[in-house]
Amino acid sequence: MNPAIEVVGLSYRYPDGTVALDGVDFSIERGSSVALLGPNGAGKSTLLLHLNGLLRGEGIVRILGREMEEATLPWVRRQVGLVFQDPDDQLFMPSLEEDVAFGPRNLGLSEREVEVNVSWALKVVGLTGMAGRCPHHLSFGQKKRAALATVLSMRPEVLILDEPTSNLDPRSKGEVISLIGELKRRGTTILTAIHDVNIVPAIADQVLLLDRKVVEFGPTREVLVKRGLLKGLGLDVPAIADLFISLKDGGQYPGEIPFTRDEALSALAQIVDR
Ligand SMILES: Nc1ncnc2c1ncn2[C@@H]1O[C@H](COP(=O)(O)OP(=O)(O)O)[C@@H](O)[C@H]1O
Numbered sequence: 001m002n003p004a005i006e007v008v009g010l011s012y013r014y015p016d017g018t019v020a021l022d023g024v025d026f027s028i029e030r031g032s033s034v035a036l037l038g039p040n041g042a043g044k045s046t047l048l049l050h051l052n053g054l055l056r057g058e059g060i061v062r063i064l065g066r067e068m069e070e071a072t073l074p075w076v077r078r079q080v081g082l083v084f085q086d087p088d089d090q091l092f093m094p095s096l097e098e099d100v101a102f103g104p105r106n107l108g109l110s111e112r113e114v115e116v117n118v119s120w121a122l123k124v125v126g127l128t129g130m131a132g133r134c135p136h137h138l139s140f141g142q143k144k145r146a147a148l149a150t151v152l153s154m155r156p157e158v159l160i161l162d163e164p165t166s167n168l169d170p171r172s173k174g175e176v177i178s179l180i181g182e183l184k185r186r187g188t189t190i191l192t193a194i195h196d197v198n199i200v201p202a203i204a205d206q207v208l209l210l211d212r213k214v215v216e217f218g219p220t221r222e223v224l225v226k227r228g229l230l231k232g233l234g235l236d237v238p239a240i241a242d243l244f245i246s247l248k249d250g251g252q253y254p255g256e257i258p259f260t261r262d263e264a265l266s267a268l269a270q271i272v273d274r
């Protein structure tokens, strides 16, 4: 076990008394991609804010083996890139290029390195032609991708995404999904809080179910078939899997539960053959 993120006994109470996290424990291996699922108010955003030290609760957070504390905070912030749900929280410079350059400049990279990282990050999110534009005049989907670029330009080892596909149209959603796949192939450890369970099989090897504490943590295909557990939290099984779970329960389908369209097509062929 070689964890990128380790959380031990993490609890957090907001100043108004709301207990958002209550003894959270988990550990995420380097290079894996994990989806963070839970109902509204489960503490997902609160947890993510702890992973680069924007909030400090009780308990221990370790990043790449080092415990988060005052002394390691600047180091932690170089390793962990956090993309907020609302892109307006991340974009504040007069041009997109300056926003994307802000992080790497702040890390003290040379202007040459800054330039390389900025053009790479803009390219990866598909905004190369927009470098000179004012971020606040971009469309919502472009702003979401711009916010992602401001973090990618620092080339973080660990990437934390808070609802990266929320309010995006299907094409932009597809682009974010392939981007996550691409970053995972490069070895980045990725933790994504996500609302839409249908997207989870495409982006994550493992699922962390949170409801102020960890309810379940395991391989995507094992967690996302637990209909009762998910329903109890107000969550759904992905639509394709849900259909085949019903067929299996009714004795009409004996095989593995499919999660993707292609898997569903071969599962249907098996049913027809029978
Ligand atoms: N700034 C805040 N002050 C007080 N309570 C908060 C604040 N932010 C979030 N909360 C509360 O903490 C709990 C967890 O919120 P959050 O982490 O945003 O959940 P999620 O991201 O899973 O929807 C909720 O009950 C929410 O109302």
Ligand SMILES: [Mg+2]
Pocket: 044, 045, 046, 085, 162
């Ligand atoms: Mg949230």
